[in-house]
Amino acid sequence: MSTESLRIVWIYPDLLSTYGDRGNLLILAHRAAARGIPVETYEVRSDQQMPTTADVYLIGGGEDGPQAAAAQRLITDGGLHRAVNQGAAVLAICAGYQLFGHSFFAKGQKCAGLGLLDLYSDRGPTRAVGELRGDIDPRLGLPALTGFENHGGRTHLGPNATPLAKVTAGIGNGDQTEGAWAGKILGTYSHGPALARNPAIADLLLRWSTGADRLAPLDDAWAERLRGERLAAAASPA
Amino acid sequence: MTDGKLPLIAKVATTASKTAAALSRAAGRGDGSVIGGWIGLKIDPDLLAHLSSGRAVALVSGTNGKTTTTRFTAAAIGVLGRVATNSYGANMPTGHTSALAKEGHTPFAVLEVDEHYMAQVIEATRPRVVALLNLSRDQLDRAKEVAMMAQMWKTTLGQHPDIRVVANSDDPMVVWSASSSPQVTWFSAGQRWQDDSFVCPESGHPIERSGGDWWCTGCPLRRPKPQWSVEDEGVIDPRGDWHLVKLQLPGRVNIGNAATALAVAAEFGVRPIEALPRLARVTSIAGRYAQVERDGRNIRLLLAKNPASWLEAFDMAEQAPTLLSINARDPDGMDTSWLYDVDFSPLRDGRPVLITGDRAYDLAVRLQVNQVPFRHVQSFDEALASVPPGRLEVIANYTAFQDIRAELDRVN
Ligand SMILES: [Zn+2]
Numbered sequence: 001m002s003t004e005s006l007r008i009v010w011i012y013p014d015l016l017s018t019y020g021d022r023g024n025l026l027i028l029a030h031r032a033a034a035r036g037i038p039v040e041t042y043e044v045r046s047d048q049q050m051p052t053t054a055d056v057y058l059i060g061g062g063e064d065g066p067q068a069a070a071a072q073r074l075i076t077d078g079g080l081h082r083a084v085n086q087g088a089a090v091l092a093i094c095a096g097y098q099l100f101g102h103s104f105f106a107k108g109q110k111c112a113g114l115g116l117l118d119l120y121s122d123r124g125p126t127r128a129v130g131e132l133r134g135d136i137d138p139r140l141g142l143p144a145l146t147g148f149e150n151h152g153g154r155t156h157l158g159p160n161a162t163p164l165a166k167v168t169a170g171i172g173n174g175d176q177t178e179g180a181w182a183g184k185i186l187g188t189y190s191h192g193p194a195l196a197r198n199p200a201i202a203d204l205l206l207r208w209s210t211g212a213d214r215l216a217p218l219d220d221a222w223a224e225r226l227r228g229e230r231l232a233a234a235a236s237p238a
Numbered sequence: 239m240t241d242g243k244l245p246l247i248a249k250v251a252t253t254a255s256k257t258a259a260a261l262s263r264a265a266g267r268g269d270g271s272v273i274g275g276w277i278g279l280k281i282d283p284d285l286l287a288h289l290s291s292g293r294a295v296a297l298v299s300g301t302n303g304k305t306t307t308t309r310f311t312a313a314a315i316g317v318l319g320r321v322a323t324n325s326y327g328a329n330m331p332t333g334h335t336s337a338l339a340k341e342g343h344t345p346f347a348v349l350e351v352d353e354h355y356m357a358q359v360i361e362a363t364r365p366r367v368v369a370l371l372n373l374s375r376d377q378l379d380r381a382k383e384v385a386m387m388a389q390m391w392k393t394t395l396g397q398h399p400d401i402r403v404v405a406n407s408d409d410p411m412v413v414w415s416a417s418s419s420p421q422v423t424w425f426s427a428g429q430r431w432q433d434d435s436f437v438c439p440e441s442g443h444p445i446e447r448s449g450g451d452w453w454c455t456g457c458p459l460r461r462p463k464p465q466w467s468v469e470d471e472g473v474i475d476p477r478g479d480w481h482l483v484k485l486q487l488p489g490r491v492n493i494g495n496a497a498t499a500l501a502v503a504a505e506f507g508v509r510p511i512e513a514l515p516r517l518a519r520v521t522s523i524a525g526r527y528a529q530v531e532r533d534g535r536n537i538r539l540l541l542a543k544n545p546a547s548w549l550e551a552f553d554m555a556e557q558a559p560t561l562l563s564i565n566a567r568d569p570d571g572m573d574t575s576w577l578y579d580v581d582f583s584p585l586r587d588g589r590p591v592l593i594t595g596d597r598a599y600d601l602a603v604r605l606q607v608n609q610v611p612f613r614h615v616q617s618f619d620e621a622l623a624s625v626p627p628g629r630l631e632v633i634a635n636y637t638a639f640q641d642i643r644a645e646l647d648r649v650n
Contacts (some may be wrong), residue, residue: 026608030607148575154426229599
């Protein structure tokens with residue numbers, strides 16, 4: 001944390017907020033506040049300059065047109081690149097995850113991405129819709145990933161990005177892996193409010209951005225029930 | 239045209255459709271509004287076109303408010319003669335076919351149409367008027383993107399310049415859809431949910447808003463001047479006359495729905511002064527807004543299917559014990575992410591909040607983050623038992639609503 005309070009930026013809610021993406025901002029802020037960490041949140045629209053000194057950046061899912069517009073705008077602005085180079089943590093979801101790579105497909109065209117994750121995305125043969133479950137890279141020390149995916153893309157990782165998880169149900173990147181991580185950047189196809197089902201990922205982002213080794217535990221009884229229900233639902237596909 | 243002039247195959251199909259619907263009702267398998275049409279269309283694939291021929295048809299579509307607006311419009315056009323309508327919200331071609339077959343020949347038909355089926359139903363029914371209410375996110379896992387839906391409407395209406403379009407000037411996506419039509423009547427019914435129209439569908443530039451007005455910052459798309467609008471508890475007509483709208487249905491959103499119905503009915507020659515007493519008699523629609531007495535509790539049912547309609551439900555609900563029920567079955571969409579597009583803080587006013595439904599745990603986590611205290615109950619009966627006598631507001635999404643309606647003996 002570079003200042004007195006934890007600063008969280010939600011990138012371009014005017015473009016990338018199709019599936020309850022606000023949830024990740026709300027959950028992160030809620031879990032920080034519950035630990036007594038002062039929080040400032042910023043919703044940065046696409047006609048505003050991207051701040052370079054926040055601690056956590058969140059980017060969500062969206063339709064093809066807005067995805068391409070967001071990528072272009074972020075490349076021109078350059079602020080997010082500076083923030084990441086200075087060590088900011090990132091959670092990138094679905095369309096936002098794709099645009100962190102070198103390139104992605106939108107509206108039938110190959111579009112340039114930010115190149116902040118070593119990966120590229122193209123179109124898959126079918127749309128991946130449904131429960132997604134995976135075993136997260138053990139180096140991150142997190143419990144199983146649970147999410148709901150809804151995307152037509154397939155993502156191919158280069159040597160400088162590591163899969164976030166090994167798929168145990170669903171499609172994910174399309175090659176039995178799901179998402180990617182490098183440094184303090186996490187990308188996932190688990191779309192919308194992914195942190196609702198994965199509070200441990202929220203806490204990882206908080207630990208990365210505060211430098212704290214551990215955080216006070218919270219009462220996650222409801223989140224645990226939700227996780228149990230959804231992990232079981234993914235095990236028995238309808 | 240009378241039934242006597244229907245092609246033979248259409249007659250056979252109509253009879254089969256009615257019989258199947260009656261059997262389905264008798265067997266307690268719903269109101270028969272889908273199965274009958276399904277069988278009829280199997281026998282005669284053009285049955286909907288055959289049944290529409292000779293009727294003056296109005297179609298009503300949009301993400302929200304179409305069931306209520308359809309009911310209001312049918313009531314208003316009823317001034318002129320008998321109206322066939324799909325009043326149970328069965329809004330795909332099977333439902334339309336059943337509705338028309340069941341009513342026999344009527345001079346008029348008012349049909350609620352699922353957004354996705356507009357092109358197909360326009361081809362089959364050759365409507366005189368099409369009403370476009372709004373477009374917003376709904377059923378995230380399988381619904382077409384809002385922009386794609388708007389494009390589909392725009393293309394279809396451009397191919398049918400003879401149709402009079404009645405469209406909401408407050409929704410940029412709707413205005414853009416209607417822009418391909420040479421004859422549009424604009425109404426202003428407000429747009430509470432704006433998260434799906436921050437960006438211009440024509441140019442991709444941001445849309446600016448100020449007061450009730452909006453305009454694109456990169457192209458000429460902007461709010462057209464409406465001929466019909468809502469003011470206070472009434473509606474202003476194209477001549478500038480204000481009419482008090484008295485309804486039994488709650489909320490400002492229903493005054494907007496009434497304004498839309500008046501605008502559509504006016505295209506058929508019905509004057510507001512003739513239509514308004516009929517709108518005032520509409521009480522509830524397929525359980526929506528229904529009030530039921532049970533064990534000393536006055537239960538009111540509010541349907542909220544997507545973020546825009548949740549905002550409206552909170553606007554209508556009294557500060558009384560409130561039961562929220564969420565499912566994610568096929569008709570609801572399988573994805574519950576939208577829970578985070580809804581701000582539940584209006585419930586943070588001290589009222590007891592109960593939650594239930596297949597996806598109550600998703601809702602529990604959402605309410606925790608929203609700092610709304612709640613209690614989880616396993617069933618509707620448990621909910622009833624845990625609130626004191628008096629008003630109980632029930633807000634539920636589609637199949638959860640139908641479950642509770644079934645508990646209350648399929649209240650209408
Ligand atoms: Zn524009």
